[in-house]
Amino acid sequence: MSLAAPERIWWKPLGWDEKLWVWVSLVFCVILLSGMIVWHVAGLQTAPSETYSVSVERFTQLTDDFIEEYKVGEENGLPVVRPPAGGDAYVQASTWQWSPILELQKGQTYRIHLSSKDLQHGFSLQPVNYNLQVLPDYDYVMTLTPADVGEFTILCNEYCGLGHHLMVGKLIVTE
Amino acid sequence: MATQTKEADFRTCPVTTLQVHRPAELLITANAVTAVVFLTVGGILALLLALTRWQAVHLLPADWFYTFLTAHGITMLVFWIVFFEVAGLYFGSSVLLNGRLVAPKVGWVAFGLMLAGALLAELMIFTGQADVMFTAYVPLKAHPLFYLGIILFAVGALVAVYLFFASVVVAKHERRHTGSLPLVTFGLVVAAIIAAFTLISGAITFIPAFFWSVGLLETYDPAAYRLLFWAFGHSAQQINLAAMVAIWYALATLTVGATPINEKLSRMAFLLYILFINLGSIHHLMVDPGLSVVYKITNTSYIMYLAVLGSMIHAYSIPAAVEVAQRAKGYSKGLFQWLWRAPWGEPGFSALVVSMVLFGFLGGVSGVIQGMMQLNMMIHNTIRVVGHFHATVVGGTTVAFMGLTYYIIPLIMRRDIISKGLARIQPYVYGSGLFLLIVGMMLSGDMGVPRRSWDIYATGGAFTTQFPAFTDVTLAMLGIGAIVAVIGGAMFVYLAVFSLLFGKDLRK
Numbered sequence: 001m002s003l004a005a006p007e008r009i010w011w012k013p014l015g016w017d018e019k020l021w022v023w024v025s026l027v028f029c030v031i032l033l034s035g036m037i038v039w040h041v042a043g044l045q046t047a048p049s050e051t052y053s054v055s056v057e058r059f060t061q062l063t064d065d066f067i068e069e070y071k072v073g074e075e076n077g078l079p080v081v082r083p084p085a086g087g088d089a090y091v092q093a094s095t096w097q098w099s100p101i102l103e104l105q106k107g108q109t110y111r112i113h114l115s116s117k118d119l120q121h122g123f124s125l126q127p128v129n130y131n132l133q134v135l136p137d138y139d140y141v142m143t144l145t146p147a148d149v150g151e152f153t154i155l156c157n158e159y160c161g162l163g164h165h166l167m168v169g170k171l172i173v174t175e
Numbered sequence: 176m177a178t179q180t181k182e183a184d185f186r187t188c189p190v191t192t193l194q195v196h197r198p199a200e201l202l203i204t205a206n207a208v209t210a211v212v213f214l215t216v217g218g219i220l221a222l223l224l225a226l227t228r229w230q231a232v233h234l235l236p237a238d239w240f241y242t243f244l245t246a247h248g249i250t251m252l253v254f255w256i257v258f259f260e261v262a263g264l265y266f267g268s269s270v271l272l273n274g275r276l277v278a279p280k281v282g283w284v285a286f287g288l289m290l291a292g293a294l295l296a297e298l299m300i301f302t303g304q305a306d307v308m309f310t311a312y313v314p315l316k317a318h319p320l321f322y323l324g325i326i327l328f329a330v331g332a333l334v335a336v337y338l339f340f341a342s343v344v345v346a347k348h349e350r351r352h353t354g355s356l357p358l359v360t361f362g363l364v365v366a367a368i369i370a371a372f373t374l375i376s377g378a379i380t381f382i383p384a385f386f387w388s389v390g391l392l393e394t395y396d397p398a399a400y401r402l403l404f405w406a407f408g409h410s411a412q413q414i415n416l417a418a419m420v421a422i423w424y425a426l427a428t429l430t431v432g433a434t435p436i437n438e439k440l441s442r443m444a445f446l447l448y449i450l451f452i453n454l455g456s457i458h459h460l461m462v463d464p465g466l467s468v469v470y471k472i473t474n475t476s477y478i479m480y481l482a483v484l485g486s487m488i489h490a491y492s493i494p495a496a497v498e499v500a501q502r503a504k505g506y507s508k509g510l511f512q513w514l515w516r517a518p519w520g521e522p523g524f525s526a527l528v529v530s531m532v533l534f535g536f537l538g539g540v541s542g543v544i545q546g547m548m549q550l551n552m553m554i555h556n557t558i559r560v561v562g563h564f565h566a567t568v569v570g571g572t573t574v575a576f577m578g579l580t581y582y583i584i585p586l587i588m589r590r591d592i593i594s595k596g597l598a599r600i601q602p603y604v605y606g607s608g609l610f611l612l613i614v615g616m617m618l619s620g621d622m623g624v625p626r627r628s629w630d631i632y633a634t635g636g637a638f639t640t641q642f643p644a645f646t647d648v649t650l651a652m653l654g655i656g657a658i659v660a661v662i663g664g665a666m667f668v669y670l671a672v673f674s675l676l677f678g679k680d681l682r683k
Contacts, residue, residue, distance in 0.1 A: 029480035157625035
């Protein structure tokens with residue numbers, strides 16, 4: 001009866017079936033934990049943690065300088081920028097756009113800096129479904145090596161005002 | 176404040192022989208009824224929102240969608256659940272202990288604060304001055320009165336939690352309850368301890384937000400806000416978890432007379448919740464800047480999935496208790512006669528099973544999967560997350576609360592349930608709708624569909640987006656599931672309200 005006081009002495013040993021269940025569960029818990037650690041060390045894809053504190057003004061400046069230096073064109077009013085292979089690239093989120101459009105080379109590794117000009121945004125690369133949180137004042141660096149050629153869209157998946165669902169950017173990967 | 180228990184304040188429940196404290200009874204009724212009113216509002220919003228997310232229907236305009244989404248989240252996750260939990264806490268600390276609710280007047284002050292806070296927040300949301308979602312992530316700003324509303328509500332709830340603890344202590348002190356606490360009350364104590372942590376975190380989060388919104392605080396670091404907010408936002412769901420498990424034990428006892436097979440094991444599982452469950456708040460920050468890998472892995476895994484171990488224990492001991500009770504009644508043929516001969520037409524029992532299945536197999540499992548740091552990258556802020564917490568909070572907690580209501584109405588409010596036939600099918604209708612809704616959301620999220628988006632195709636944006644054609648099917652599942660679930664929810668509201676108003680008076 002779970003609704004009344006239990007018998008006076010309820011500290012009793014577990015039955016064999018209960019013990020077995022607890023041990024099986026515990027082993028499973030350990031496997032889950034180890035899986036996450038092993039994946040982080042040996043896996044191909046893991047959540048980035050490299051972060052720098054940056055003011056909005058400074059990051060805007062870095063992004064503008066980056067665009068100016070490596071701009072190769074324009075699409076729908078957004079600059080298309082081809083960063084040097086192995087170099088740094090900047091993408092700034094603001095209501096409601098991702099700027100610039102990056103043009104990356106397959107197989108090359110880039111350090112992509114993400115930050116926001118105003119509100120919190122959600123970096124969602126589709127269709128690979130790779131998602132990161134983007135905050136103002138924080139420079140979040142993901143180290144990325146594109147494995148597939150093509151055009152990818154960047155959605156915003158953190159609510160950022162009435163135009164949130166219009167906030168779409170692009171990432172291009174070439175041979 | 177009366178220091179002596181007045182016997183005139185009590186009545187004896189003819190069914191359970193428990194001593195029921197009348198002032199407590201009134202407060203339980205007031206909180207539970209308010210909860211159901213908020214559930215009704217949230218349910219109507221749910222239907223409108225789901226029919227908008229189902230892009231083939233796309234019902235609401237964008238601005239209404241975001242306003243209603245904010246309202247739906249806060250109404251359901253905070254107001255419906257916490258009002259009901261306060262009713263549950265008063266029930267567990269007075270009725271189950273044969274005791275009294277100390278200082279009922281303070282209970283009414285708590286109720287007043289919560290109601291005033293809730294109404295203030297709702298007013299700000301529905302007048303379009305707080306389109307900030309449940310999370311209200313800074314620097315997205317709402318009207319100051321929105322934050323004030325949340326703070327008032329949290330303070331009121333904190334007072335109610337205090338009243339619960341005081342009543343438990345007094346019941347033991349006055350020797351109206353002797354021996355260890357009943358397991359259900361023990362579970363509610365765990366919920367209340369988590370609630371104290373949660374509500375204090377809520378105050379720490381929203382008081383600076385209030386000052387920031389009126390201009391007294393210049394900046395509010397967005398990452399710090401997220402850390403603080405989730406100490407409130409996720410822990411609030413752990414109150415639901417602990418309260419829900421306590422109610423599972425209560426329903427197992429009420430429906431088949433189950434007795435916990437090992438009190439020690441069940442209580443230790445609850446203890447694991449207190450120690451480890453709140454680390455899960457970091458599930459929301461797995462792909463946030465600023466936190467180290469060691470920090471993320473330690474917290475997201477509840478040290479070593481020890482809170483999950485707690486849930487695994489309950490997942491074993493509750494069905495086992497039901498089996499033992501059923502076999503004792505003579506249903507012991509073969510492996511499963513106890514199961515086939517269970518009272519499937521009893522809404523309390525079917526609600527227990529629906530709640531355990533939806534919570535365990537869809538909610539808990541999906542939560543553990545997506546709390547894994549690397550997998551979290553693939554689902555963060557997609558609608559899969561929404562599917563997960565609809566499985567836990569709606570499929571799990573809400574269904575369990577509904578099941579308990581079918582007992583609170585006759586036992587506490589002393590009214591007969593008006594339509595037993597409708598009550599018999601209600602948990603199944605609601606549960607099957609939810610199943611479809613949840614699976615629809617999860618599959619859509621796996622294919623990249625974002626949460627909180629009015630138009631996933633970004634029509635009119637710089638670029639449009641495309642999703643696999645199968646999302647047409649999964650989003651339709653979401654919409655149809657929501658329609659069925661809302662029908663099931665409306666059946667519940669109808670049964671609860673009309674039984675209360677027009678049900679046969681059991682006092683006569």
